[in-house]
Amino acid sequence: MLKLPQSSTDRKHFVIVGALVFVATIALGFFLLAILPVKAQYSVQAEPIRWLFQLHVWLIAFLFALVVVFMLYALIVFRKRKDDDSEGEHFEGNTTLEVVWTVIPLILVIIFSFIGFQTLRDATRGGDEVQVEAVGFQWAWTFNYPNGVVSQEMVLPVNKPALISLRATDVIHSFWVVEWGPKQDLVPGMTTRMHITPTKVGEFKVRCAELCGLSHWSMVATVRVVPEEEYIAWMNQKLVEQNIQTASR
Amino acid sequence: MQLTSLGLVRGIIGYFVGLVVGMAVVMISRLALGMSAWDQEAGWVGGIIFATIGFMLAVGSMTDWLKWTRGVETPFHHGPPVGKPAWTRYFSVDYNHKVIGIQYGVTGFLLLLIGGSFALVFRAELADSGISFLQPGTYNTFLSMHAWVALASILLGVGGMANYLVPLMIGAEDMAFPRLNAFAYWINVPAIITLMISMLFGWDSGWTAYPPLSLRGPVGYQMVFWAIFSIGLSSILGSLNLIVTMLTMRPKGMTLFRMPIFCWAILATSIIQLTATQLIGLAFLMLSFERTLGMPFFNPLYNALGENIGGQPLLFQHLFWFYSHPAVYVFVLPGLGIISELLPVFARKPLFGYRWIALSSLAIALVGFLVWGHHMFTSGYGEYLRVVFMISTLLVAVPTGVKFFSWLGTLWGGRLTFPTPMLFTLGAISVFLIGGLSGPILATAATDLFLHDSYFVVGHFHATIFGGFVFPFFAAIYYWYPKITGRMYNEMLGKIHFWLMTPGFWVMSLAQMTAGTMGMRRRIADYDPALGVEPVHMLITIAGFVIAFSILLMIYNLFTSAEVGALAGNNPWRSRSPEWQIPSPVPEHSYAQPIAVVGEPYDYGLAGSTYVAMAGAGDD
Numbered sequence: 001m002l003k004l005p006q007s008s009t010d011r012k013h014f015v016i017v018g019a020l021v022f023v024a025t026i027a028l029g030f031f032l033l034a035i036l037p038v039k040a041q042y043s044v045q046a047e048p049i050r051w052l053f054q055l056h057v058w059l060i061a062f063l064f065a066l067v068v069v070f071m072l073y074a075l076i077v078f079r080k081r082k083d084d085d086s087e088g089e090h091f092e093g094n095t096t097l098e099v100v101w102t103v104i105p106l107i108l109v110i111i112f113s114f115i116g117f118q119t120l121r122d123a124t125r126g127g128d129e130v131q132v133e134a135v136g137f138q139w140a141w142t143f144n145y146p147n148g149v150v151s152q153e154m155v156l157p158v159n160k161p162a163l164i165s166l167r168a169t170d171v172i173h174s175f176w177v178v179e180w181g182p183k184q185d186l187v188p189g190m191t192t193r194m195h196i197t198p199t200k201v202g203e204f205k206v207r208c209a210e211l212c213g214l215s216h217w218s219m220v221a222t223v224r225v226v227p228e229e230e231y232i233a234w235m236n237q238k239l240v241e242q243n244i245q246t247a248s249r
Numbered sequence: 250m251q252l253t254s255l256g257l258v259r260g261i262i263g264y265f266v267g268l269v270v271g272m273a274v275v276m277i278s279r280l281a282l283g284m285s286a287w288d289q290e291a292g293w294v295g296g297i298i299f300a301t302i303g304f305m306l307a308v309g310s311m312t313d314w315l316k317w318t319r320g321v322e323t324p325f326h327h328g329p330p331v332g333k334p335a336w337t338r339y340f341s342v343d344y345n346h347k348v349i350g351i352q353y354g355v356t357g358f359l360l361l362l363i364g365g366s367f368a369l370v371f372r373a374e375l376a377d378s379g380i381s382f383l384q385p386g387t388y389n390t391f392l393s394m395h396a397w398v399a400l401a402s403i404l405l406g407v408g409g410m411a412n413y414l415v416p417l418m419i420g421a422e423d424m425a426f427p428r429l430n431a432f433a434y435w436i437n438v439p440a441i442i443t444l445m446i447s448m449l450f451g452w453d454s455g456w457t458a459y460p461p462l463s464l465r466g467p468v469g470y471q472m473v474f475w476a477i478f479s480i481g482l483s484s485i486l487g488s489l490n491l492i493v494t495m496l497t498m499r500p501k502g503m504t505l506f507r508m509p510i511f512c513w514a515i516l517a518t519s520i521i522q523l524t525a526t527q528l529i530g531l532a533f534l535m536l537s538f539e540r541t542l543g544m545p546f547f548n549p550l551y552n553a554l555g556e557n558i559g560g561q562p563l564l565f566q567h568l569f570w571f572y573s574h575p576a577v578y579v580f581v582l583p584g585l586g587i588i589s590e591l592l593p594v595f596a597r598k599p600l601f602g603y604r605w606i607a608l609s610s611l612a613i614a615l616v617g618f619l620v621w622g623h624h625m626f627t628s629g630y631g632e633y634l635r636v637v638f639m640i641s642t643l644l645v646a647v648p649t650g651v652k653f654f655s656w657l658g659t660l661w662g663g664r665l666t667f668p669t670p671m672l673f674t675l676g677a678i679s680v681f682l683i684g685g686l687s688g689p690i691l692a693t694a695a696t697d698l699f700l701h702d703s704y705f706v707v708g709h710f711h712a713t714i715f716g717g718f719v720f721p722f723f724a725a726i727y728y729w730y731p732k733i734t735g736r737m738y739n740e741m742l743g744k745i746h747f748w749l750m751t752p753g754f755w756v757m758s759l760a761q762m763t764a765g766t767m768g769m770r771r772r773i774a775d776y777d778p779a780l781g782v783e784p785v786h787m788l789i790t791i792a793g794f795v796i797a798f799s800i801l802l803m804i805y806n807l808f809t810s811a812e813v814g815a816l817a818g819n820n821p822w823r824s825r826s827p828e829w830q831i832p833s834p835v836p837e838h839s840y841a842q843p844i845a846v847v848g849e850p851y852d853y854g855l856a857g858s859t860y861v862a863m864a865g866a867g868d869d
Contacts, residue, residue: 008662035759036766039780040699049699053690053766060686067653067682071675074660078596079667087854088598088663093655098605101654102647109643116639116693123695124632166629171462172562174627174702178768178780182698185627188461189549189557192629205777209627209702209770211455213462214386217773 024065042200046181048122126195127161136173141221153222157231174210198225256341260308267303271296304439344427350413357405364399376790378778388774389453396456417828420844421498433486440479447472460547474533481530488519502846514586517610529572570621581717595671596663600851602655609648635694642692669743673724676751681716705765731817742806749799757792825860
């Protein structure tokens, strides 16, 4: 059985706690990654988001372990024993420590501000090889393509940078395809934009993420990401269906 | 005793008389202007304004002021009302800060139960996918009501702790302005009635009430706007009173840095409340005016050329969050103050870094004014603003970190005991840690673009509020219960309450965050089982009901212990704070003689030191 030192400032305490914090950080990090499965994974813009999220998780695991291990250790080691009526050790603070735990978080904040800025840039930029306008209204979506095609589902070619213009006609809505990552509000009176480069073929859902009234929960439309040939074929078929002259593009 | 001798009963009668009078005034005015008599928007707004005034007049909260205008003297009456049972003073206007503190606290607790019950209703609905008993319209109303009722309960709970404790802690006879204090409490009551009436009509925007949605929905919105305006007025007046009390009524020897640390938290809170609440009051009045009078503040309107000659929806979001973000610190700073207040007592050690903790509250309050835009990362405002608000938001971590580390320093080397208040204090730290650490994920804008308006935000927010308010509030109730009632609560029941509620909350909180990362949106009446979130929702619902059950145990405990609990004595916790040096329950005049401060507040373990000299007061 480990014999713990009496004095609270003995180095032995901190060695033990340090080791426990290390173990707890690893365990907690993997636990959090397991219970927080970030489902944003099928677009170029989702990558930096997932990366930053996981970086956060490890920092959180460390800070959570640090505080909780220190706390639990103190609760056990410094609990009042049965026949001990003495008071706790008398120290009122330590300015060096306070400065240290002000400055280190400040440095972390600066680092994360920089990383956050870069990640934000990567998660919001892209090209406009494909353009589509998504119009949200209570409680459905319509998608307008520049060539005049109007669709109830959104179809995009895979791996092509798309610029989605967003417009609301009544109240505020928000455009969110979980698998793509970022979301963007649609605000009456202005046009907002988002860049998405889908990287996986498949059928997804765009769901309204801003409470917009009675049927907000069911304001859902289908989003299909298809190979480029299929996209062209679909577009041509729509042009014919909707009787649009290709020349007018 | 006649029922109408209770101020509350008279107030409610006054409310409904005022409602009818107000509606009649509007109808007559409309007829005089040649319009149809009844317009529900204008009718209800007029009705609510008159009803609120009617309540405040009838309850008697303005009686003394009205007498002053006629030059009538109004001597201060101390003690229970003459010729009525003592309990009646809690249902009428009373100027004693301890009575007002209890009124605030009990009303806040009741609202917590009501707001929590609303959550249970829709948690039951969300336990599995598919709409089972709550139709989307009703769901939206319950969800929106849950938010505002719970937020009102927090504001009142904070008011309860501040009003009861601050004058006691600084040895003051009462608050600086006792009549204003009573007014600030009572204005909440008609507001709550108005808020409840809104349920009859429904409203569906969530507490944020973003236009244009809030400009289109049912007339229930008008009631929400005016109810929140009144509750905001209460915040402003109450915080003014607290600031003046703390700055001018401290005893000899109590410098600012010798105040009990809870007072620092309330000082920081009051500064926010005094200066930020106007913004939400204004924003909600603008919504009401836009609905009632057609003033074009927020809803875009186009002329024939397609130019916007109307309003801008994002303007509202700025106004709203300019209050509502700092408001979160109003909710949590007092709770963090409670943690700092209780830890030294149960560690038998000085508070580690008193000045750092005191100033970190102010720092959080000040930085809190600079971060509102992080609620708008996806809103479509200028993209560079995302960077500005990301940095300012991350800065909040610094003073918050100071608090956490200083708490650890307080525990380190102590002689720790774990009665229920201490358990809830430690639970608060653990829960607030979950809330705090999930914050930076939402602060860095890129990750927020994914998680905004998802259940991750729900998890983060509830963890900060439970860790920053609910747990410390419960700790405070258990801790000061013997001082208020003179009897101890039941320790065994208190511990069961803690061991049900705390793990229950951890599970609920983490499960909400899990659902968020899986793509679960906030505020939806039903969800797509294809997301795979159904088991997670079941878990959240079960955890929610466990928490609710544990709170029932607390209520049972508090009720029964008031009769059968062991007598507490003056100072069961061996605290140095002045309120524990006087009898329990606290006498009508708390301190028979003015007290003097002769030492530091938290010098536990320093032989021969005392904090206050009682000058002959408080002998049992």
